[in-house]
Amino acid sequence: MVRDQGKAGGSAGGSRQAMPPPSRRGGGSRPTIGDVAALAQVSKATVSFVINDRPGVSPQARQRVLDAIDQLGWQPNAGARALSTKRSQTLGLVMRRPPELLSTDPFFPQFVAGIETGLAPLGYALVLQVVPDEETERQAYERLARDGRVDGVFLTDLRTDDPRPALVTELGIDALIVGPPQHGGQVPALGVDDGSGVRRAVSHLRSLGHRWIGHVCGAAGFVHTEARCDAWRGALADADLPEIPPVAADFTGAAGARATHQLLDLDRPPTAIVYANDLMAIAGITAATSRGLRVPEDLSVVGFDDIPLADCIAPPLTTVRQDVLTWGRAAAQALVSLTEGGEFHAAELPPVEFVVRASTAPPRS
Amino acid sequence: MVRDQGKAGGSAGGSRQAMPPPSRRGGGSRPTIGDVAALAQVSKATVSFVINDRPGVSPQARQRVLDAIDQLGWQPNAGARALSTKRSQTLGLVMRRPPELLSTDPFFPQFVAGIETGLAPLGYALVLQVVPDEETERQAYERLARDGRVDGVFLTDLRTDDPRPALVTELGIDALIVGPPQHGGQVPALGVDDGSGVRRAVSHLRSLGHRWIGHVCGAAGFVHTEARCDAWRGALADADLPEIPPVAADFTGAAGARATHQLLDLDRPPTAIVYANDLMAIAGITAATSRGLRVPEDLSVVGFDDIPLADCIAPPLTTVRQDVLTWGRAAAQALVSLTEGGEFHAAELPPVEFVVRASTAPPRS
DNA sequence: GAGCGTCATCAAACCGGTTTAATATCTAAG
DNA sequence: CTTAGATATTAAACCGGTTTGATGACGCTC
Structure with missing residues (x-):
């Protein structure tokens, strides 16, 4: 029953017991599967079987291996494992x-x-x-x-x-x-489906009585920008509302302000604006306010994202929240x-949430 | 001069030329250093020497290796390299x-x-x-x-x-x-040294004429929170200004608003408040405004971070910008x-920048 | 008690690089 | 014409895991 203690004492096992003062470099070189095998008096293969839950290991051997792992604080080397399995995790x-x-x-x-x-x-x-x-x-x-x-x-x-x-x-x-x-x-x-957020926004504004709604969309060329723009057009069409050409911006505050002025400079400015993100919406509120308009009395504003700041400003921003x-x-x-070779199952994601705060109100009659 | 073409044709080299239709799985299994070596008619070691800029490779051999690498689009496997060098990069x-x-x-x-x-x-x-x-x-x-x-x-x-x-x-x-x-x-x-940002803020406010300055600091227990609080106390002391106990918050807008109300409820409310981040500062502006105060006429506000929103709000926020x-x-x-074993040289970092915008002004006389 | 299947175990090969030590080749010097 | 020395080259070992195929021990059945 007594096995040869020293047989596989190989490389690192020996240096381990002559551990240098633990101060200088922490653990020094880390233990390997060979050290674990030697300590547990089994082969490397057995250790591998144990940690990968493969059958064919006796309870006694398994226990010795687990004890050895515990004692050495060993953990398989990610690179080595990746090399064998061809999976880097x-x-x-x-x-x-x-x-x-x-x-x-x-x-x-x-x-x-x-x-x-x-x-x-x-x-x-x-x-x-x-x-x-x-x-x-x-x-x-x-x-x-x-x-x-x-x-x-x-x-x-x-x-x-x-x-x-x-x-x-x-x-x-x-x-x-x-x-x-x-x-x-x-x-x-x-x-x-963030298009549904835009649709929710439009239907919210419409139910408040708005009939003339502008849109400041995101940077051109992005799929999600196009998707939101399309959704906006669709929502307007469905609600039988006239369309103001959406103004392109690039998600920055400066662009949001610029786009807002552009919309408000129209002969017939919109009574509400839907922005592609909160940053532009907030900049838009500031821009509108600087022109003497009041939000939401003179202009309703809807954002997108629900950033932490959205309800720290005046007025708190009505916006679309995604569970990112x-x-x-x-x-x-x-x-x-x-x-891992499994098929792809499109998981069901929670739908966007429409958060009504105080930046939207019925239009001035 | 003609070398045996087939000698080291080993494992993957053979399967390579019988490449499966390139559609199904892109490149399939990627080429290895062995493939490169075979194609260049040198040993693996030589390839390794070439890519690691080691001496002892003839110009001709080097060129053949480089050509082979180029032709195969080979790149050393990170895991294998890490295993050998014990450095994962x-x-x-x-x-x-x-x-x-x-x-x-x-x-x-x-x-x-x-x-x-x-x-x-x-x-x-x-x-x-x-x-x-x-x-x-x-x-x-x-x-x-x-x-x-x-x-x-x-x-x-x-x-x-x-x-x-x-x-x-x-x-x-x-x-x-x-x-x-x-x-x-x-x-x-x-x-x-973000303490210097706090000092800049205090000195700015003092030069505007403020004598009674509050501080909303960040979540307790963080080293940088303590550092900024200490800097604030130091700056007040240096400027010979009286100290209002700093109010602890946790960096969120809600906490910023709460802390602001707490300071404004004092028997003698401060004429200026320095916040530990912009989010709390903006929430603070909103809170103050909701009490009928005007920023900066009745209350000056200084933030910290210079988030993109800082100059999209009204009034644009005076704040401290770090070049993160x-x-x-x-x-x-x-x-x-x-x-990599080199010594640690504490690089010189650009100092914080104090950005004066419109949320600070002389106090009401 | 021979034959067989099951199970536990391990040595060895392998993954794809790096590195070492030995060998082959070429020059220059004696 | 040797021989020493420098240079180019490579076979083999190694890194630390996983996996395969062989081996031995054991319990069954007939």
Whole structure:
């Protein structure tokens, strides 16, 4: 019953007991599966079987292995495991945006947090890249794909005619579009229907009595901008309301203010404006106020996002809230199941919420 | 001169030329260093030497290798390389924060973007974790450290008596504190002196004629909250101004509003308030306005962060701007040089900028 | 008690790189 | 014409896991 203690004492096992003073470099070199095997008096294979819940290990051996793992505080090396299994248990998120503009976007932090809450329980990690332009973006995806760092990637902020769906297909990497499905449908997509937010906004304003509603939309070229614009047109048509050409802006406050002035300069200015995000809406309120208009008495304003500030200003902003956290979590789970060979199930996302506050009111009669 | 074409044709080389239709799975299995070596008619070692700029490779061989790499579109597998070199070329960032609060923080996205701009040129990646509480936070660091996924980690939002400096020392992992240096000084730190922002704010208000200034500080227990509070006290003392006890809030708009009312309810309310972030400052403006006060005529307000909204509201907010992007880039470079064995050089960070807008004015006489 | 299936176990190969140590080739010096 | 020294090249070991195929022990049945 007594096994040879020293047989597999190999490499690190010996140096371990002659541990250097624990101060200088913490644990020094970390234990390996070989150390665990030696301590538990089994082979590396057995240790591997135990931690991967494979059958064919006696209860006694399993217990010795678990004790050894516990005693050494061992954890399998991610890189080594990835090398064997060809799965890195890591997903990639590439954000293409001028770095200084990233902080204007309430979506990013929420979405990342959501991804994390979905990924953590599955033992997955997230690698993040922020790139400034299309060229570096392509390189980023290529690198991530080719050096095997990630099992799959998220595609966010899709543009009309975005090259990325084709790119990931060509690279042979799993991907998930965050947003409405793309034309070709090559790459699976998961997004909330934010068009319904716009429709809710229009119907809210209409029920208040507004008949002449303007729209400040987001940066041109983005799929979600087009989607919201289309939804807006559709909603107006459905409600049998006349259409003011939407004014394009780029999600910044300055652009929001500019667009607002443009709408208010019309011969017949709108009595209400729907903005593509809260930042522009708030800038719009400020712009309108500076012209002597009162919100909501003279102009109703609807935002989009429900940023934390939305109800800290005067008047509190009526807006559309998306549950981005849940969206992120669902996206993470969907992409993991995709990379693990499972089919893609489009998870049901909670619908957008329409938050009525005080920036909307019946129009002046 | 003609070498045996087939000698090292090994594993993947054969299957490569019988490439399956390129449609189904993109590139299929990616080429390895062996494929490159076979194509270039050299050994794996030579390929390795070439890509790592090691001497001892003839110009001809080097060229053949480069051609082969180009032709195959090969890139070294990150995991395999990490396994050999014991360096993952990856850094970790763990954010401990209730996920739904992450979006209130203008620091996070900017800092991440800054890290990225520092890391990308060095070929490093960033893995991100968002954790809800202290327990999962500890586990996150332990996992990252023990499974060898990262070479080093950033420590942000340090708390007074934060366990993490000790933890990373114990785990033997390189780390960089993002913020003011910690008491023990075990772990290197890199932070802007945001106390100077508070001092600038006080001196600005004093020069306008304010003598009775309130402070709404951030969530208790954070090192940077304490630092700013101390700076505030110091600035008042230096300016020979009386001190109103600072009111603690938690960075949210609601707390900012509450704190503002608390200060304005004093027997002798302050004529100016300095807030620990813009969100609370804006909520404070709204709160003051709702009491019939006018900003800045009856109350001057100073924020902190300079969020994009700061100059989209009325009145535009006087605030303190930190160059978080540069800070993030410097932090990335510092941590990389730390993990690569180089010494730690505390980079010079640009000082905070004091942005005077319209929310401050001389007090009513 | 021979034959057979089941189960636990482990040595060895493998993943795709890096690194070492030995070998082959070429020059220059003696 | 040797021989030493420099240079180019590679086979093999290694990193730390996973996986396969072989082996041995055990309990059954007939």
